[in-house]
Structures are given as structure tokens and as C-alpha cells.
Amino acid sequence: MEELKVGGLTLTWLNGGVTNMDGGAMFGVVPKPLWSKKYDSNEKNQVTLRTDPIFFQMDGKNILIEAGIGNGRLTDKQIRNYGVHEESKVEEGLAELGITPADIDIVLMTHMHFDHALGLTKWAGGKLVPAFPNAVIYTSEIEWDEMRNPNIRSKNTYWKENWEAIEEQVQTYKEEIEPIKGVKMIHTGGHSNGHSIITIERNGEWLVHMADLMPTHAHQNVLWVLAYDDYPMDSIAAKQKWLPEGMKRNAWFFFYHDAVYRAVKWNEHGEMIEAVKREKAAVEN
Secondary structure (H helix, E strand, C coil), X not given: CXXXXXXXXXXXECCCCEEEEEHHHHHCCCCHHHHCCCCCCCCCCEEEEECCCEEEEECCXXXXXXXXXXXXXXXXXXXXXXXXXXXXXXXXXXXXXXXXXXXXXXXXXXXXXXXXXHHHEEEEXXXXXXXXXXXXXXXXXXXXXXXXXXXXXXXXXXXXXXXXXXXXXXXXXXXXXXXXXXXXXXXXXXXXXXXXXXXXXXXXXXXXXXXXXXXXXXXXXXXXCCCCCCCHHHHHHHHHHHHHHHHHCCCEEECCCCCCEEEEEECXXXXXXXXXXXXXXXHHC
8 A cells, every 4th residue: 555654644545446437538628649648548448547545644533535436336337337347445455554444533525426435335234334434424515415416417426325324424515624624625616516625734734635626647737627527617727726826835636546646746837746656466567
């Protein structure tokens, strides 16, 4: 498991599973000759996207960012369509850290699309139950409302099976919340109407999780947004605000989906100056 140690914090990436999604959808209107220089694709034009939750401890709290794709939550057809060849090992990763799922106090959900939210529940006794039974799950009010009442487009990613079992654990907010001092969730919209980013400020260091506004390092260009984005101009506006701010403040940008980098730091010219690379398993090499 890769780690980023900064500002007295240790961020640890757990194995939440992997999907392989269409490269054209992931890079929108950007032509393949451009995006393929920055991110590899397979013979089906699919790009590998991790779904790896980030664990850290702060002020006595055990915190997760995102939840992975869980185990046994997808049908054979969905596994094929989403290119899933590896499911979650979050519980095993937590065990290596001496933590159980019941020890998780807070789960920060930037949004509730299936590839982020499947891991919030698990099968037990023939029914879905909370995977982190003692955690408070934070997501924006807009996101939570749409998840339970999806429209004709969003019903493909907001599934009742992903919210019914955790309904009592969810705490929402309108524009911004600070679940624990120094950790902020900020509503941006863009990828979904209720999408949020996460910032962490600790001992003079600043970390930014842009979530699916910038799912990989290859999406650094503010105009490179996903075809999956419901409100692409809002995605662009958020990137125009937060990317220059982060670069100016020497921030670490960290990722949930990137199959190459866990975290990167860019200077004000957009040049990569530090990075934490993901260590690929032997079966991937």
C-alpha cells in the first residue's frame, strides 16, 4: 500500500478494486492522439481507473475518502461492461493497519456514483448492510437528494441498493462543511450536480482531492473534462479556481482513480515536481 506522509499526516491508499472505462468518455472531446500521450489505453480503447479509498487518522478519528467498488455488488454484465477484473480488498488493507471496518469514524464521499459508493455496503445474511457501521458518511445535500431521486440520465449511476442500508448514517451539507478541523468538503458541482472536492490543511501543508473533476493526473488541463460530466462548464470553472490555487500554495493533489500516480505536486507552471507513484501488482506488469 502506498503512503503519502505530509504535515504530520499519513495518507494510505487501500485496494478498492479497478474498472476499465472507455477512453473517449473519460477524456470527452479531447482527441485520442492527444490524451493517449498522457494516459495508456488497451486494445478496446479502455483506460484503467483505480477505485482506491484513502485512509488517514486525524485527531483520534479514523477517516476514509471514498469507498471502492466492494465485493459481489456487480452483476456479470456490469463486470463486463465496466471492465472490472479486481474487486475490493479494503477490509484486508485496513487489517494490515490494525483497523477494522467498525473502527472507521468518518467516510467522506465526494459524490455517490456507483464506482465510489458500492463499497459503503456489503452482503451479510442475504441482505445489504453497512460496510462501516459506526461511521458518519458525509456527502452534499444536492448529491444525496439526487441519489434518492435520480433523473433519466443519473439513474444509471445512482442505485437504491447503494443508499437504502446507509440512510441513517448520512450527514449532508449545502455548500461547505468541516467534519474535522482542517478537513473541508466543498461543493463544486460539475461532474454531478452535488459533486464536492476535499481539502486538508495541516501544519502548513495543503492537500487537495479534486475527485472526478480531475480523476487522473492526465486531466490537469482545465478543459479536459469527462463526457460523463453532467455540467462540464461547472467542472471547468472549478478547475480554473482550484488548480492554480493549489499550485500557488504548493499543494499535493491526490487521486482516487489514477492508475499511475497516487499524488502529485505541480509548480505554478504546471510542471510535476514531486509524485507518489502507484506500485503495480506483479499480475499487472
